[in-house]
Structures are given as structure tokens and as C-alpha cells.
Amino acid sequence: MPTATLTRIHLNRRHRAARTDLADAVSLHKTLMRLVPDHLGPHPRARAHLLHRLETGPDPFLLVQTTYLPDLTALPPGYGTAHSHDLTPMLRALRPGLPVRYRITAAPTASRIADAVPHPTTGRRRGKTISLQGEAALAWWQRRATAAGLEVTTSWAAPRPFPRSSQDRPAVHHTLTQFDGTALITDPHALTTAVLNGIGKGKPYGAGLLSLAPA
Incomplete structure (x- = not known):
């Protein structure tokens, strides 16, 4: 590890x-x-x-x-x-069934294929990435948490401001949401990977860090 x-x-x-x-x-x-x-x-x-x-x-x-x-x-x-x-020590203590509190500020997104333009050479369609908010953002987190080895028991979300870049720097566009709640650990290995690697997009700009504490 x-x-x-x-x-x-x-x-x-x-x-x-x-x-x-x-x-x-x-x-x-x-x-x-x-x-x-x-x-x-x-x-x-x-x-x-x-x-x-x-x-x-x-x-x-x-x-x-x-x-x-x-x-x-x-x-x-x-x-x-x-x-x-x-x-x-915290990562080694993760066990299936252990209740935890979590916090993550993330950039929930989805790919909208309907808006995609075919590639001029391959013809493949690459969906347009859109930011998710409200219930769609909560559903996104539920899916990501499950994949990360958590069974969410409570969850609430709040929008977080994104510090915009200065005009003379490359534009960075993300919509951030903070998710807080409680969960049960289902897969310690997947959870450790998620903690170390982060979840979702926007990681260089303050998104993706998953924090855990005993519930």
C-alpha cells in the first residue's frame, strides 16, 4: 500500500x-x-x-x-x-461492514451522446460533457460511492463555489458539489483505491478528495 x-x-x-x-x-x-x-x-x-x-x-x-x-x-x-x-493506519483499519462518515467535494458530470458530433474521420460520437446538479448529482454520487466500496446510508449535497482562473490563464470550468453523509464499507480494497486516486473529474482544482471518519 x-x-x-x-x-x-x-x-x-x-x-x-x-x-x-x-x-x-x-x-x-x-x-x-x-x-x-x-x-x-x-x-x-x-x-x-x-x-x-x-x-x-x-x-x-x-x-x-x-x-x-x-x-x-x-x-x-x-x-x-x-x-x-x-x-x-486509517486505511489499514478499513473493514467490511464498518460504519463511516464521509465528505467529498466532487465535480459530477455525465456524457450526453445526443449532443455529440461524429468524428470527421472515425465517425464515432463522443458525448458532450455536462455538469450535474441536484438529484442528478446525488444519483451520480450514489453510483460512484457504490463503485468505491461504500453502501451509502445517508447523503446530502450542497453546491460549492469554484474559484475561477484569472483572465490571462486557461479557463477551467467545473461545477462543484459537496457530499456529506454516512455509509457502510463493502469493499476495503476498492475504497482504499478511491481514497488514494480520488473520484471524478477536476482533481487538480479541488475535487475528488474523499475523507473518512468513524461514524
């Missing part, structure tokens, strides 16, 4: 870089990529299993998960205070 580390970063809202990252998903992604080693190949975020979630409020903080020990000295000086702990 890869060693997974969860880091909590309490942001200093008076720090210029922290304020920028709170408002710009691409800038935040670049800051967090400093925490993992260089030269990880063409897909460094996926190789490092870097996932994060921004918890908003009067005292906002970041949850950052990696399978490399994060280099916290790479954060800008004064950016915030950070503490890390090893997730391995």
Missing part, C-alpha cells in the same frame, strides 16, 4: 499568495504542486496522487493528500501553518 499523507494548511488570509490562491483554482494548484518532487513525468499530479479540498469559513484551511511526504518548506513564507499525518 502506498504511504498516504494528509496535510492540513491553515491559510494566512493576510498573505498575498494565500489570498490569490483562495480566488484562483489554477494558482492554488501550482502552489500545491511545489509540495511534491520534481521530475515525476508527464502527469506529476496523478503520479504524486495529489488531491486537495478547500474548507471555507472564517478560518479557511486546505486538506492536501499525497503519496509523497510533502515538502512544506516549499510553501511561500508566511503562507500559513501546516501539519501532516500518516493515513496508513
Whole structure:
């Protein structure tokens, strides 16, 4: 099992870089990529299993998960205070039937084949990706949770704001939804894979990190 580390970063809202990252998903992604080693190949975020979630409020903080020990000295000086702990004991304790509480901010999507345009060469239709909200988003989470080794017992959803990129950066478009609730573990191996790899799209921009706690 890869060693997974969860880091909590309490942001200093008076720090210029922290304020920028709170408002710009691409800038935040670049800051967090400093925490993992260089030269990880063409897909460094996926190789490092870097996932994060921004918890908003009067005292906002970041949850950052990696399978490399994060280099916290790479954060800008004064950016915030950070503490890390090893997730391995939690992952090893997962058992079938164990009740857990979960939280995930995700980007629920579906492919709409009816709107697809045939490829000019192959003729294949690739569906248009659409964002899901409301009951459709809850149904999406139910399917993803089942595949991830969870039997959902309670679930509620709330829209989450997506920090848009600055105009001089590539546009990133996701609709985020936070899912909270309780579940029973059905497949610890599938659940461990989901925790390490994340769920759904938008992982570089604050989606996909699944958090678990005893129910």
C-alpha cells in the first residue's frame, strides 16, 4: 500500500499568495504542486496522487493528500501553518461492514451522446460533457460511492463555489458539489483505491478528495 499523507494548511488570509490562491483554482494548484518532487513525468499530479479540498469559513484551511511526504518548506513564507499525518493506519483499519462518515467535494458530470458530433474521420460520437446538479448529482454520487466500496446510508449535497482562473490563464470550468453523509464499507480494497486516486473529474482544482471518519 502506498504511504498516504494528509496535510492540513491553515491559510494566512493576510498573505498575498494565500489570498490569490483562495480566488484562483489554477494558482492554488501550482502552489500545491511545489509540495511534491520534481521530475515525476508527464502527469506529476496523478503520479504524486495529489488531491486537495478547500474548507471555507472564517478560518479557511486546505486538506492536501499525497503519496509523497510533502515538502512544506516549499510553501511561500508566511503562507500559513501546516501539519501532516500518516493515513496508513486509517486505511489499514478499513473493514467490511464498518460504519463511516464521509465528505467529498466532487465535480459530477455525465456524457450526453445526443449532443455529440461524429468524428470527421472515425465517425464515432463522443458525448458532450455536462455538469450535474441536484438529484442528478446525488444519483451520480450514489453510483460512484457504490463503485468505491461504500453502501451509502445517508447523503446530502450542497453546491460549492469554484474559484475561477484569472483572465490571462486557461479557463477551467467545473461545477462543484459537496457530499456529506454516512455509509457502510463493502469493499476495503476498492475504497482504499478511491481514497488514494480520488473520484471524478477536476482533481487538480479541488475535487475528488474523499475523507473518512468513524461514524
